[in-house]
Amino acid sequence: xxxxxxxxxxxxxxxxxxxxxxxxxxxxxxxxxxxxxxxxxxxxxxxxxxxxxxxxxxxxxxxxxxxxxxxxxxxxxxxxxxxxxxxxxxxxxxxxxxxxxxxxxxxxxxxxxxxxxxxxxxxxxxxxxxxxxxxxxxxxxxxxxxxxxxxxxxxxxxxxxxxxxxxxxxxxxxxxxxxxxxxxxxxxxxxxxxxxxxxxxxxxxxxxxxxxxxxxxxxxxxxxxxxxxxxxxxxxxxxxxxxxxxxxxxxxxxxxxxxxxxxxxxxxxxxxxxxxxxxxxxxxxxxxxxxxxxxxxxxxxxxxxxxxxxxxxxxxxxxxxxxxxxxxxxxxxxxxxxxxxxxxxxxxxxxxxxxxxxxxxxxxxxxxxxxxxxxxxxxxxxxxxxxxxxxxxxxxxxxxxxxxxxxxxxxxxxxxxxxxxxxxxxxxxxxxxxxxxxxxxxxxxxxxxxxxxxxxxxxxxxxxxxxxxxxxxxxxxxxxxxxxxxxxxx
Amino acid sequence: xxxxxxxxxxxxxxxxxxxxxxxxxxxxxxxxxxxxxxxxxxxxxxxxxxxxxxxxxxxxxxxxxxxxxxxxxxxxxxxxxxxxxxxxxxxxxxxx
Numbered sequence: 332x333x334x335x336x337x338x339x340x341x342x343x344x345x346x347x348x349x350x351x352x353x354x355x356x357x358x359x360x361x362x363x364x365x366x367x368x369x370x371x372x373x374x375x376x377x378x379x380x381x382x383x384x385x386x387x388x389x390x391x392x393x394x395x396x397x398x399x400x401x402x403x404x405x406x407x408x409x410x411x412x413x414x415x416x417x418x419x420x421x422x423x424x425x426x427x428x429x430x431x432x433x434x435x436x437x438x439x440x441x442x443x444x445x446x447x448x449x450x451x452x453x454x455x456x457x458x459x460x461x462x463x464x465x466x467x468x469x470x471x472x473x474x475x476x477x478x479x480x481x482x483x484x485x486x487x488x489x490x491x492x493x494x495x496x497x498x499x500x501x502x503x504x505x506x507x508x509x510x511x512x513x514x515x516x517x518x519x520x521x522x523x524x525x526x527x528x529x530x531x532x533x534x535x536x537x538x539x540x541x542x543x544x545x546x547x548x549x550x551x552x553x554x555x556x557x558x559x560x561x562x563x564x565x566x567x568x569x570x571x572x573x574x575x576x577x578x579x580x581x582x583x584x585x586x587x588x589x590x591x592x593x594x595x596x597x598x599x600x601x602x603x604x605x606x607x608x609x610x611x612x613x614x615x616x617x618x619x620x621x622x623x624x625x626x627x628x629x630x631x632x633x634x635x636x637x638x639x640x641x642x643x644x645x646x647x648x649x650x651x652x653x654x655x656x657x658x659x660x661x662x663x664x665x666x667x668x669x670x671x672x673x674x675x676x677x678x679x680x681x682x683x684x685x686x687x688x689x690x691x692x693x694x695x696x697x698x699x700x701x702x703x704x705x706x707x708x709x710x711x712x713x714x715x716x717x718x719x720x721x722x723x724x725x726x727x728x729x730x731x732x733x734x735x736x737x738x739x740x741x742x743x744x745x746x747x748x749x750x751x752x753x754x755x756x757x758x759x760x761x762x763x764x765x766x767x768x769x770x771x772x773x774x775x776x777x778x779x780x781x782x783x784x785x786x787x788x789x790x791x792x793x794x795x796x797x798x799x800x801x802x803x804x805x806x807x808x809x810x811x812x813x814x815x816x817x818x819x820x821x
Numbered sequence: 822x823x824x825x826x827x828x829x830x831x832x833x834x835x836x837x838x839x840x841x842x843x844x845x846x847x848x849x850x851x852x853x854x855x856x857x858x859x860x861x862x863x864x865x866x867x868x869x870x871x872x873x874x875x876x877x878x879x880x881x882x883x884x885x886x887x888x889x890x891x892x893x894x895x896x897x898x899x900x901x902x903x904x905x906x907x908x909x910x911x912x913x914x915x916x917x
Contacts, residue, residue, distance in 0.1 A: 434899070526876070571878070638857070639861045664901035668912075678835075679839060687837055690835050690837065696858075698831065710872055713872040791876060
C-alpha cells in the first residue's frame with residue numbers, strides 16, 4: 332500500500348472523500364516523513380506541526396459533516412519562505428529577516444487557507460530567491476532527495492525537495508528567472524510559472540517585481556493545474572494583477588496533442604545543453620509527433636541576449652525592492668551613530684554575498700551615466716523578445732525546450748563562479764522577460780539516476796493549452812518514480 | 822572597452838558598508854557580469870520602446886472605500902526600536 336506521504340493531491344483528495352483517510356492522518360504522514368528525511372535534506376526552515384495539525388482537525392470536521400470547501404481541503408502543502416504567513420516566521424532565508432513574524436497573510440496564503448489547505452511549514456530558498464541551487468541560504472543549503480550530494484536547484488529548492496521527499500503533497504514556489512521550473516526539473520517534479528499578473532504578488536517578498544510570479548510544484552500535471560486554479564485570479568491588492576478571469580488549467584487535460592503545432596526554439600535547444608538532456612528532449616519531441624502534433628523549428632534570435640538583459644533588469648529591480656530592509660521597521664538592526672551608519676552596517680551584516688552582489692549590480696545599472704546604456708537598453712531588448720515570441724505564437728500553439736541545461740550538479744560546484752550559476756536559467760529566463768506562462772514536466776532519468784525536465788511555453792493567458800500539452804507529455808513519458816530516500820538519524 | 826565601476830560610490834548609494842577588500846572583490850565580480858550583460862548593447866534597438874510591464878495594462882484603479890489597515894501594535898512589535906506608536910532611529914545628522 333502507498334504511504335499517504337507519497338500520494339498526489341488528486342489521490343489524497345479522493346481518499347479523504349471516500350473516508351479512507353483523514354486530513355490528520357495525511358498531515359501526520361508527511362510530518363513523519365519530514366522527521367526521517369529533514370536531517371539530510373533540510374527542505375524546511377520552519378515546520379509548523381501544531382498549526383498544521385489544528386488546520387487538519389478543522390478540515391476533518393468540515394469533511395465529516397459534508398462541508399468540504401474544495402479539492403484542496405485538508406491537503407498538506409509546503410510554502411516557500413518568501414510568502415507572508417501571519418504569525419509564522421518568514422525570513423526569505425535572510426539573516427536580515429531572521430525572527431520576523433508577519434502581521435498579515437499574502438494573498439496566495441489567504442486563498443489556500445480559505446480552500447482548506449494545511450500548511451506544513453516554510454521551505455528554504457536562495458536568499459530573497461536569488462540563486463539556482465538553494466545554497467545561498469543564510470540557514471544552510473537544501474539537498475536533492477534524488478542524490479544528497481547534489482543541489483535541488485533553486486531558488487524554490489526547499490519546496491521542490493519537500494515535495495520530492497514526501498514531506499508535503501505539493502508546494503508553492505516563486506519564479507523570477509526559472510526558480511520554480513529549474514528545481515522542478517532537478518527534483519523530478521512538475522513546476523509551473525503562470526502568466527505574469529495571474530497570481531497576486533501581495534505578500535510575496537519582492538525580488539524583481541516585473542518578473543516574479545508564484546506557482547505550483549507537484550508530482551503531476553493535474554495536481555499543478557488544480558493548485559494553479561486555486562491561487563490564480565484578480566487581486567485589488569496587487570496593482571499588476573490581471574483584471575480578467577484566469578484561464579482554466581484543468582479543462583483540456585487528457586485532450587491529447589493531435590493537430591497542435593509545437594515549436595522547437597533552436598536557440599534554447601542545442602548550444603550549452605548536456606547530451607543526455609538533449610537526448611531526452613528529442614525523444615519527447617518524437618513522441619509528441621507520433622501522437623499527432625505538428626513539429627516546427629523556430630528561431631528566436633533575441634533569446635540569446637535574454638540572460639544579459641535579465642542580469643540588468645532583475646538586479647535593478649532588486650536594488651530598489653531591497654531598499655526597504657534598512658533596520659527601521661523590521662528585522663535586524665546594527666547600531667550606528669547616525670541613521671545612515673545604522674542602515675549601512677545593518678545591510679552589510681544582514682545580506683549575504685549574492686544579494687549584495689545583485690544590489691550593487693542593480694545600483695550601478697540604474698546610476699547616473701549608465702542608466703540608458705544598461706537598464707534602458709535591457710528594457711528595449713525585452714520588447715524585442717516579446718515581439719519575437721508574439722510572432723512565433725502566430726505559427727505555433729506552444730514552444731518547447733529543455734528546462735535546465737543539465738541534471739542536478741554537486742553542492743559547491745558553481746558557488747565560486749556567479750556567471751556559471753546564472754547559466755542554469757538560460758532556457759527559463761525568456762518566459763519571465765516576456766511574461767508568458769511556462770512549465771517543466773519530468774521526462775526521464777540520466778544514467779546517474781537524476782531527473783531531466785522538459786519545458787512547455789505558451790502565449791500570455793495560454794495556460795489551458797500549456798497544461799493540455801504538459802499532460803500529454805506526462806502520459807507519453809516513462810514514469811520516473813520517486814527517489815529512494817536515505818534516512819539519516821537527526 | 823573595460824567597464825568603469827566606482828564601486829565605493831555604488832556601495833555608498835546602496836547603503837552597504839564594505840571593507841576595502843570586499844569592495845575590490847565585488848568590483849572584479851561586477852566587471853565579469855557586466856561584460857556579459859553589455860551584450861544587450863549589440864542588438865539594434867532604434868525606435869524600440871522599453872517594456873516595464875509585459876502585459877498591455879495601464880493603471881489599476883480600485884473602489885474608493887475605507888477598509889481596515891494592519892494592526893499598529895502588531896506591526897510595531899516587529900520593529901527593532903519603537904516608542905509611543907513610532908519607529909525610532911538614530912539621528913539623521915551629526916551632532917557637530
